Amino acid sequence: MKVVVDLSRCQGYAQCAFLAPDAFRMHGEEALMYNPTPDDAQREQVLRAAAACPLQAILVDQLEERDAPVQAPPS
Amino acid sequence: MSSADTLQAFKRDGRIAIVGASLAGLRAAEALRAEGFTGSLTMIGDEVGEPYDRPPLSKQVLTGWVPAGGTTLPRRRDIDAEWLLGVPADGLDLATNHVHLADGREVPFDRVLISTGVRARPWFVESEADLDGVFVVRTREHADGLQRALAAGPSRVLVIGAGFTGSEIASICRERDIPVTVAELAPAPLVGALGAMIGEVASDMQRAHGVDLRCGVKVTHLEGDAQGHFRRAHFSDGSTIDADVAVVALGGIRNTDWLRDSGLAAGVWGIACDTGCRALTLDGLITDDIFVAGDVARCPNPIYEYRLISLEHWANAVEQAEVAAHNMVSAQADRWPHLTIPTFWSIQFGVNIKSVGVPTFADEVVVTQGSVPDHRFVAAYGYQGRVTAAVSFNNAKWLDHYRQLIETAAPFPPPCPTPDGPADAKPVPVDFPSPQLLAQGATVVVTGHDPSERRVTAAWQHR
Numbered sequence: 001m002k003v004v005v006d007l008s009r010c011q012g013y014a015q016c017a018f019l020a021p022d023a024f025r026m027h028g029e030e031a032l033m034y035n036p037t038p039d040d041a042q043r044e045q046v047l048r049a050a051a052a053c054p055l056q057a058i059l060v061d062q063l064e065e066r067d068a069p070v071q072a073p074p075s
Numbered sequence: 076m077s078s079a080d081t082l083q084a085f086k087r088d089g090r091i092a093i094v095g096a097s098l099a100g101l102r103a104a105e106a107l108r109a110e111g112f113t114g115s116l117t118m119i120g121d122e123v124g125e126p127y128d129r130p131p132l133s134k135q136v137l138t139g140w141v142p143a144g145g146t147t148l149p150r151r152r153d154i155d156a157e158w159l160l161g162v163p164a165d166g167l168d169l170a171t172n173h174v175h176l177a178d179g180r181e182v183p184f185d186r187v188l189i190s191t192g193v194r195a196r197p198w199f200v201e202s203e204a205d206l207d208g209v210f211v212v213r214t215r216e217h218a219d220g221l222q223r224a225l226a227a228g229p230s231r232v233l234v235i236g237a238g239f240t241g242s243e244i245a246s247i248c249r250e251r252d253i254p255v256t257v258a259e260l261a262p263a264p265l266v267g268a269l270g271a272m273i274g275e276v277a278s279d280m281q282r283a284h285g286v287d288l289r290c291g292v293k294v295t296h297l298e299g300d301a302q303g304h305f306r307r308a309h310f311s312d313g314s315t316i317d318a319d320v321a322v323v324a325l326g327g328i329r330n331t332d333w334l335r336d337s338g339l340a341a342g343v344w345g346i347a348c349d350t351g352c353r354a355l356t357l358d359g360l361i362t363d364d365i366f367v368a369g370d371v372a373r374c375p376n377p378i379y380e381y382r383l384i385s386l387e388h389w390a391n392a393v394e395q396a397e398v399a400a401h402n403m404v405s406a407q408a409d410r411w412p413h414l415t416i417p418t419f420w421s422i423q424f425g426v427n428i429k430s431v432g433v434p435t436f437a438d439e440v441v442v443t444q445g446s447v448p449d450h451r452f453v454a455a456y457g458y459q460g461r462v463t464a465a466v467s468f469n470n471a472k473w474l475d476h477y478r479q480l481i482e483t484a485a486p487f488p489p490p491c492p493t494p495d496g497p498a499d500a501k502p503v504p505v506d507f508p509s510p511q512l513l514a515q516g517a518t519v520v521v522t523g524h525d526p527s528e529r530r531v532t533a534a535w536q537h538r
Contacts, residue, residue, distance in 0.1 A: 002149035004128050008390040008418040011472045012427065028425030029451075029469050036131055037145035061149035 001043055002061040003050075005034050009057040016049035016058060024049060078406065085185060086404050089114040092174050092182050093156075094164045095190035095330075096120030098128065099369030099392040103188050104154040106400035116156040117182050119174060121163035122214065130389060132218035133240050134422060137247045139226060143219035164191070167337040169365065186403050189334075189346060189354065190369040190396065193327030193387060198235075203297040208305035209321045212240060221322065225251060229319035232256070233308050235294050237264035239421045241324030242277065246423040249284045256287040256316050258294050258308070261508050269430070269466055271506035272440050273454065276447060276468065280424045287316075297321055327387060329371050335533075339365065342533070345373035345385040350412035352399035357531045366403055368395040374413060378481065379436045379463070388419045416478050420471075426450050429471045432464030432481045434505075441488045441502040444495050445470055452497070453477070456505060457487025 003023065005016075012030030016023070023038040023046050038046055050058035076084070091107060093100045096118045104116060120126070128146045135141040159176065166175035167187070174182040195211035198204035208229075210221045225232070225248070232248050234241045237259035248255035261267060263274030264281060281288045293311040300306045309315050331341040339362075340347040340355040346367045347355040352374070354365040367374075369392040373385040398413040405411075421428045434440075437456035443465075445452030453473050456464035461484045465477035473493075480489050488502050 002147055004149055006390065006393070007130070007420045008388075008429070010420075027422055028427065030471060031422040031425070031427035033135055033140070033422070035135070035141050035145070036128060037141065037147070059149050059151070062152060063150040 001038060001040055001046065003034060003036055003038060003046060004059050005032060006055075006057040006059070007032065009055045010053075011055055013054050015052040015054065019052055020045035020049040082404075082406055085114070086110075086112050087114060089185045090117075090183060091115070091186050091188070091403065092117045092119060092184040093188045093190065094119045094167075094174055095188075095192055095369065095371070096122075096158070096160060097126050097190065097192055097369070097392075098148065098389065099190035099192070099396040100188070101126040101148055101150075101154075101396075102393050103190065103368055103396035103400040104156055105151050106397045107404060108152060108154050110401060110404050112404050114185075116154060117159060117184070118154075118156045119159045119162070119164055119176065119182065121161070123161040124215075127215060129213070132215065133212055133243045134247070136218045137212075137222055137225060137244065138250060139222060143215040143222060146215070163333065165333045167334055167339070167365075169338055169362070172364065184364075186364045186366065188366045188368060188396075188399055188403065189371065190367070190392075191330035191333070192370040193329050196323070196325045196328050198297065198321075198323045198325075200297070203299070204323070205303075206297060206299040206305040206321075207303055208319055209297060209323065211323045212244065213327070221320070224320045225253060229253060231316070231318040232320045232322065233258065233294075233316060233318040234322045234324055235308075236324035236326070237261070237277075237281075237288070237290075238267060238324060238326060239265065239423075241322070242281070242423050243421060244322050244324060245281060245286050246284070249286060249424070254285075254287070256289065256318065257281060258292055258310065259288070259290045260293050262290050264288070264290075267435075267508060269434050270437070270440055270456075272442075272503060273466060276450065280426065280450060284424050327370070329385070331371060344383075345371050347373045347383055350375060350377070350414060351402045351410045352395055352413060353402070357533055359531065366399040368392065368399040376433070377414065378416065379433055382436070384417075384433060386417050386419075388417055390418050391415070416481050418474070418478075427469050427471055428466065429474055430464060430466045431474045431478045432456065432462075434464040434466060435507055436463045437505045439487065439502040440505045441500055442497050443489060443491045443500060444473060444493050444497070446497065455480070455487065455489055457502065460487055461485065462487045462489050 024034045027033045126148045131146045163177045165177045195213035231254040234245050234257045245257045264277040266274035296309040298307040329345050334341040348367040352366045354362050354367050370387045373383045375381045394415045402410045419430045434456050437458045439457045443455045451469040453467045453470050462480040
């Protein structure tokens with residue numbers, strides 16, 4: 001699964017790091033580091049973290065694999 | 076057909092091309108579909124693979140936590156686009172509305188969004204840039220190569236340039252316990268973006284973490300061994316340093332070369348546009364079908380005296396993309412101006428650095444909250460008696476308050492009703508290095524005498 005955090009909105013509440021510690025970690029006192037491709041086994045935790053973010057700064061992929069773009073064929 | 080009918084027909088059956096398939100391009104495509112555009116959408120990008128996120132490349136990826144290929148951007152919806160990836164655009168024809176691709180193909184469009192971003196500025200001597208162990212960091216491939224080099228345990232890393240990227244890389248080297256030397260031409264790190272006061276704080280932070288920081292020097296020569304591997308760097312003060320890895324972090328070059336003959340106001344400064352993201356021609360006329368977003372756009376900001384400002388900020392790319400997409404499928408009266416106050420963040424040496432506003436648009440700076448020695452404070456920037464920006468070190472929750480001060484042109488220095496105001500809050504000159512670079516690209520000539528034939532022509536400089 002794919003995740004991106006809008007760090008310009010993030011204010012370091014650390015709810016995500018509490019709910020999905022394998023995907024989100026605090027770096028120092030208030031900076032957030034996250035894994036943009038957490039294991040699918042963590043999906044429930046990551047979705048819970050995204051829902052709990054007070055700033056709603058966490059975006060989780062809405063797409064199925066089949067919708068991924070393909071590279072242009074060589075011409 | 077009324078103009079409303081024309082717009083409906085365009086939203087239903089029109090053709091939109093997006094040149095530049097990274098953050099801004101992807102977000103614009105998603106927004107176009109969300110706005111009800113059902114016509115054909117073509118995504119053109121010079122890199123192979125899906126759009127990915129760049130900020131983690133100089134952070135999570137270099138620590139070894141996340142693989143370089145693992146920063147693909149999540150999608151909010153299927154954009155049902157035709158993807159032309161791995162091939163750059165090399166021309167834009169405004170007379171016939173076609174994008175030319177480097178492989179000879181042509182993509183017709185009714186409206187086009189340009190979001191081609193910036194590329195890393197390479198080391199200026201090509202043979203030295205080609206040495207093994209010399210890196211830039213902009214793409215996944217770059218980050219992957221540097222991560223491997225760091226994992227191999229180099230004896231020392233040299234970082235050339237102490238802007239945000241260079242400072243983040245130095246921070247990661249120390250986290251990985253790798254000796255690192257940082258060479259910066261300015262008197263301190265981050266000075267170009269945040270001024271001398273913050274530069275001093277950044278210097279202290281680097282030195283406290285064991286970085287061998289050398290300011291006011293230029294790297295003059297990168298020396299390789301017989302096998303073509305980087306081994307030593309020579310400095311303008313006559314000193315040398317032995318290292319196995321050199322990271323060139325000298326900023327970016329805007330990807331506008333392909334627009335050279337397009338007639339757009341595009342050059343080293345970016346592509347000029349209005350607040351509705353519509354591109355300007357060389358003559359300064361607004362186009363109606365050519366839109367710009369992201370790092371490559373240069374947009375006037377009324378808060379900053381309508382100066383044309385280009386920003387390499389993540390949030391700016393997202394917000395401009397959404398405004399551009401909305402305006403591409405809206406009637407004149409329904410268009411939005413992009414008036415967001417810029418925001419920026421960096422994570423280095425365990426400190427969360429964030430800014431709101433444009434710190435370079437300032438003549439004074441004052442610490443308004445917290446403690447500078449503790450690296451937990453807010454500094455406000457002012458220009459001619461009003462607040463224009465703020466920077467926080469580990470104090471980001473306050474920035475919304477400063478955004479409001481900027482938006483309402485609050486007086487500078489601002490009143491500080493907070494309990495953690497420093498005792499000696501006294502404004503000091505902001506002291507940015509002189510903008511010598513601005514003079515380098517001067518660049519157009521006016522032709523014709525009658526109003527009907529007066530035009531501006533680009534005079535490309537050879538450097």
